[in-house]
Amino acid sequence: MTGRTHDLAAFTSLAAIVSVSQPNALSLSTVLLSLLANQIGGVFPDIDQPTAPLWRNLPIGNIFGKAFGRVAGGHRFITHSILGVILFGIAFKSLLGFLGPILGHSDSGFIWWAFMIGLVSHLIMDCFTKEGIPLLLPLPWHFGVPPLKALRITTGKKLEQFMVFPLLFVLCGAVFAQQHRVFLSLLHSIR
């Protein structure tokens, strides 16, 4: 899937989970950092390719991207597996712990969850593509939905642009319309 589809999928997943979990009052910094972490998590598994947004926005990021891709075993390898999710989860938790003193009153637990929701949404969306993902690494099988490869989506093609993205958009709108009271009370409770 393309970056913008992953962005929307990450945001929709976060909104859906927030709407059912109905968290307590959040600080403004928690909300903003959670949205940022969620969006980063939503595209993070693709850092195994030099064209990833993270590398594109860094000076000589292309070189880092290539090097990281090699270490990670190439595109759609460890970063697109349960093992990768666990490793990224531990790494991000450590980063939040390290940044603790400058995060102030931000709820690092909530920010971590927002990142993880984005991360998992990426893997779920990539399951629908022709390549599938090696979910159970080190077992080598690539998983996809539906199991028949011919019925899956080709990244960046018309089906993604004109069906998957608009469907996600409608789903996102439906979550906000359905649960608008939850989001309004959450907005009012921002400290």
Ligand SMILES: [Zn+2]
């Ligand atoms: Zn991916």
